[in-house]
Amino acid sequence: MHGAAPVLVAHGTRSVRGVEMIGELAVALAAELGVERVPTAFVDVLGPAPSDLLRELNNVPAVLIPAFLASGYHVYQDVPREIADSGHDAVAVTPALGPDPVLARVMRSRLRDAGWRPGDAVVFAAAGSSDARARHDVRRAAAMLGDLLDTPAPVAYIATGTPRVADVIAEHRNSSTGRVFIASYLLAHGLFHQRLHESGADGVAEPIGAHPAVVRLLASRYHTAARELVSAAA
Known part of the structure; x- marks a missing residue:
């Protein structure tokens, strides 16, 4: 100290x-x-x-x-x-x-625990913000995760901003038969994380947590x- x-x-x-x-x-x-x-x-x-x-x-x-x-x-x-x-x-x-490479590694671990495997699609789900600086940070965080997974991790929003998570999942369903998982860029459980389970994905990673x-x-x-x-x- x-x-x-x-x-x-x-x-x-x-x-x-x-x-x-x-x-x-x-x-x-x-x-x-x-x-x-x-x-x-x-x-x-x-x-x-x-x-x-x-x-x-x-x-x-x-x-x-x-x-x-x-x-x-x-x-x-x-x-x-x-x-x-x-x-x-x-x-x-x-x-x-965030954003930080440490969080990207934690999110990769959470995705694996949720059943994600290489070849599965990933949607990077964030709460959303009207602040351009926050949206920039989210895009950086998604890029870090995508680099770790060696697969794109497009950003989608739960509350503020577009595209919405459910819309991105639906678009994936229309264009692919492969599985799609949600990487939860949330710190803790709450209404936003609950909504992710209602978006039609094959799996939802746990929040980043402690x-x-x-x-x-x-x-x-x-x-x-x-x-x-x-x-x-x-």
């Missing part, structure tokens, strides 16, 4: 299992960092908000760790606003969790940000 308090920042979900998965990620990250706990803040749906947790720290240096798979509105707008609202003046923010490689990635991001925060204060 570097004397900076880690705070995990997640989107929030009404799914009980989704909240549990974020909790599992926070517990695993605490163990990786060697601390008693890593509190979790949410930018939507649930509380506490990041500003709430930052105020509780009483200006103890803090590192916010966004568990977002792309750098969209939440990273560029919500997180900075929450820091400003808190009045905390010693806060560092790590980059968004995979040990993801935990190590978050820990590495924390250490880098905390060192920079300490150096800046020296």
